[in-house]
């Protein structure tokens with residue numbers, strides 16, 4: 001099933017996982033996926049490694065998700081390192097395992113690289129190329145509530161978003177954003193400029209102080225004062241920070257839903273325990289009753 005059809009029938013719940021390195025076993029991730037299925041997600045996405053690394057594992061992971069019959073698989077796919085022929089081969093591979101949903105990205109550049117080293121420079125070109133070849137896929141594109149770190153301005157980044165929409169993207173998935181105010185400002189600007197696509201909000205649960213700092217800084221995202229205060233108050237105790245971070249993330253997700261997000265996409269970092277309570281405590285899914 002195409003994810004865009006699910007989105008059109010109500011709020012979606014989804015998760016992101018990453019594939020293990022080529023020389024590592026798949027089983028630990030398969031166990032995590034089995035746990036994630038119990039939360040009844042609409043889809044699970046799998047990242048695509050920089051410069052095409054872990055390509056094989058990406059396909060194995062999305063094939064496993066799709067064949068589980070528990071939810072749809074969405075594969076990330078990037079311009080980086082890929083020629084037109086590589087894209088055609090990848091589309092055939094995804095179709096052969098039943099995957100109908102792709103997140104089309106430019107891709108992260110490994111250190112020192114400043115070009116995609118492929119036939120496409122930007123995500124909109126990849127989206128247009130896929131659309132010119134087949135209608136077999138629902139296509140998502142990335143968006144950045146606090147602008148992409150290389151974009152000169154929010155306006156320039158929204159120009160890029162309009163190109164992805166015009167090229168044929170079906171829906172957008174956001175970068176993490178801990179500031180609801182910044183998210184709403186972006187939403188307002190994007191809608192005023194003519195971005196009409198549904199938006200699935202990406203949320204990285206606030207679990208560890210170090211993870212928060214690393215992920216926000218490397219992605220060019222802000223740490224709002226409310227979150228800095230949590231670091232100041234609870235940063236010395238892992239347990240207290242986790243509890244305070246959980247309460248913050250529950251309220252963030254609830255605000256995003258109130259403000260009309262079409263879906264909530266939780267970055268799991270392959271850890272079930274980091275998202276399970278969040279799904280229940282936000283009310284997105286009802287906690288199953290346990291027999292005493």
Ligand code: FAD
Pocket residue numbers: 046047048049050051076077078103104105106107108109121122123124142143148149150151152156157160163173174175176202
């Ligand atoms: P683009 O849309 O090409 O934008 C990149 C920059 O160029 C932006 O500054 C934009 O404003 C500008 N731009 C865009 N189009 C044009 C144009 N036509 N002309 C001029 N300028 C333009 N990376 C991975 O390697 N693997 C993953 O699996 C992965 N998953 C991700 C999942 C999500 C939800 C998100 C938000 C990001 C993910 N990334 C992943 C990171 C992403 O690849 C990087 O942020 C990358 O730098 C930008 O990708 P993009 O598709 O937004 O690129």
